[in-house]
Amino acid sequence: xxxxxxxxxxxxxxxxxxxxxxxxxxxxxxxxxxxxxxxxxxxxxxxxxxxxxxxxxxxxxxxxxxxxxxxxxxxxxxxxxxxxxxxxxxxxxxxxxxxxxxxxxxxxxxxxxxxxxxxxxxxxxxxxxxxxxxxxxxxxxxxxxxxxxxxxxxxx
Amino acid sequence: xxxxxxxxxxxxxxxxxxxxxxxxxxxxxxxxxxxxxxxxxxxxxxxxxxxxxxxxxxxxxxxxxxxxxxxxxxxxxxxxxxxxxxxxxxxxxxxxxxxxxxxxxxxxxxxxxxxxxxxxxxxxxxxxxxxxxxxxxxxxxxxxxxxxxxxxxxxxxxxxxxxxxxxxxxxxxxxxxxxxxxxxxxxxxxxxxxxxxxxxxxxxxxx
Numbered sequence: 001x002x003x004x005x006x007x008x009x010x011x012x013x014x015x016x017x018x019x020x021x022x023x024x025x026x027x028x029x030x031x032x033x034x035x036x037x038x039x040x041x042x043x044x045x046x047x048x049x050x051x052x053x054x055x056x057x058x059x060x061x062x063x064x065x066x067x068x069x070x071x072x073x074x075x076x077x078x079x080x081x082x083x084x085x086x087x088x089x090x091x092x093x094x095x096x097x098x099x100x101x102x103x104x105x106x107x108x109x110x111x112x113x114x115x116x117x118x119x120x121x122x123x124x125x126x127x128x129x130x131x132x133x134x135x136x137x138x139x140x141x142x143x144x145x146x147x148x149x150x151x152x153x154x155x156x
Numbered sequence: 157x158x159x160x161x162x163x164x165x166x167x168x169x170x171x172x173x174x175x176x177x178x179x180x181x182x183x184x185x186x187x188x189x190x191x192x193x194x195x196x197x198x199x200x201x202x203x204x205x206x207x208x209x210x211x212x213x214x215x216x217x218x219x220x221x222x223x224x225x226x227x228x229x230x231x232x233x234x235x236x237x238x239x240x241x242x243x244x245x246x247x248x249x250x251x252x253x254x255x256x257x258x259x260x261x262x263x264x265x266x267x268x269x270x271x272x273x274x275x276x277x278x279x280x281x282x283x284x285x286x287x288x289x290x291x292x293x294x295x296x297x298x299x300x301x302x303x304x305x306x307x308x309x310x311x312x313x314x315x316x317x318x319x320x321x322x323x324x325x326x327x328x329x330x331x332x333x334x335x336x337x338x339x340x341x342x343x344x345x346x347x348x349x350x351x352x353x354x355x356x357x358x359x360x361x362x363x
Contacts, residue, residue: 042246073245
């Protein structure tokens with residue numbers, strides 16, 4: 001029986017997978033040996049989701065607009081897996097391959113025997129590079145920061 | 157197929173290979189069947205449906221059901237984990253506990269509730285009635301009916317090996333309530349036939 005991962009841990013790796021480049025995920029999947037068999041249960045397919053918001057986080061809900069989302073659900077079986085697992089992914093945008101790869105890694109991460117390896121080899125390096133990219137962006141923005149100040153003038 | 161071991165939730169098998177086109181084709185088949193009651197149209201379902209549904213029922217479910225509607229499952233279907241997981245994964249449909257409140261009923265003829273007990277719509281809004289999707293893969297009877305009504309040129313013969321005892325009387329009760337009443341889809345492994353509420357049935361005279 002597949003181990004049910006804690007929700008928080010899964011949220012963290014889904015975030016990392018969703019923010020990762022498709023190329024980086026593809027490279028990681030190419031390197032992954034031995035591979036399990038992958039069967040598509042649904043998708044990858046693209047569609048729309050309605051993004052809803054609240055003014056100031058307290059107002060009534062309103063529809064902000066629609067966003068394109070790619071989603072995939074993949075069944076992994078055989079190979080190195082302890083049991084059959086299902087991985088799912090929803091990724092903003094229309095990159096179907098991104099959703100497919102993210103769903104595959106979500107499946108691997110849920111498998112007892114593959115989880116630690118996937119965390120160490122795929123998720124951690126991706127999360128690290130995302131942190132570094134964020135830090136670099138912040139540093140870039142910081143250098144253009146302008147401090148406005150007003151000198152109070154005394155009128156005679 | 158997907159194995160269910162140790163009480164783990166079943167992994168749903170894939171739906172349509174090409175969701176848009178396969179869905180449109182199945183919808184067209186249902187539409188044609190509704191337009192020409194008693195005629196049988198070919199229907200293509202997903203390649204690996206849950207065994208309890210079969211290709212035909214699975215195809216109709218994928219085409220007609222979504223998260224905005226409710227479905228009641230009859231007989232063995234209701235307790236079949238593979239089929240219920242598959243339905244909720246692919247269609248997002250909500251299960252109705254009571255057949256009287258359901259918009260769709262998926263069932264074998266043996267567990268079909270009395271038609272008069274289902275949602276019949278109202279005279280102002282007859283479209284709120286239930287659609288019954290009957291699994292007619294295992295019909296053993298010898299019933300034959302003569303059908304007439306809109307969409308039928310004159311009269312047509314409907315072989316109904318699936319019809320439970322007393323079906324004819326129930327159906328006459330259903331057509332008598334027009335514009336209220338339920339519509340029937342007779343779905344086999346690869347075929348669909350419709351019996352909308354406008355179709356009148358009579359016993360087929362022996363020739």
